[in-house]
Amino acid sequence: MAHDRRWAGDLRYAGCWAAGFLALLLVVDAAYGTLSAVRAALWAVLALSLFLILLPPRVTAGPGWLATRDLFRTRRVRTDRLTSVVWSDGVAQRLVLKDGDGGLVPLDPRVLVDNPRLWLLLDAGARVSRERGTLEYGVVALRRLAGKVDGETAKAVFRASGMDA
Structure with a gap:
């Protein structure tokens, strides 16, 4: 988790x-x-x-699920049953995950960029969804997010090694 x-x-x-x-x-x-x-x-x-x-929502994830908890409710989505992933640009970027069971979780993509473990759990579940054929919409959004996560991870490695410019 x-x-x-x-x-x-x-x-x-x-x-x-x-x-x-x-x-x-x-x-x-x-x-x-x-x-x-x-x-x-x-x-x-x-x-x-x-x-x-x-107050931001608290984001947690485990094998096959991702959840956000705010003051009033907890939203949960099955990442291994995703049907769509929508990236909405604008002033406040949002990533909206939807699963086949009706679960819907909006979250700030920066949370996933800043927390590679959360991203890895989401990505693993999304891969299962793609293999099963349930992920109908959002592969491009996931690739875009993967690029951002990889870029930030590379920057962190360069900073830690003292190679940043």
Whole structure:
């Protein structure tokens, strides 16, 4: 089983921004002399909302499956039964995995690029899907992602060996 190694750091990042935002709101409100318990509670709700917006889903994978878990639900897809993989470009890139059982998992492709173990588990399941003939759409998206993972892995090897430019 593999998980997103950077999730804990992203969680701290979201928490620090929310705490900083709350502190700023409280200081400014206190400086104007308008701080009350009700206003402090409203600022806390606003900071909590910011935290929830910034909180990334936790991605885990195992042989034949990949799952994302956010605050409200867990989404799971069988990687050995994939029917489509869609890469949507735009401001926030998304990779949407869909399996034959109706499972649907959207995720940020950077999670797979940053975590080669997650990528290897997804790729192994996708290979099984291709062999079975269930993967009808998305081979190009998987190749594109494989290129990104390979490129980042090569860069990491060069950095570790001191050969980066």
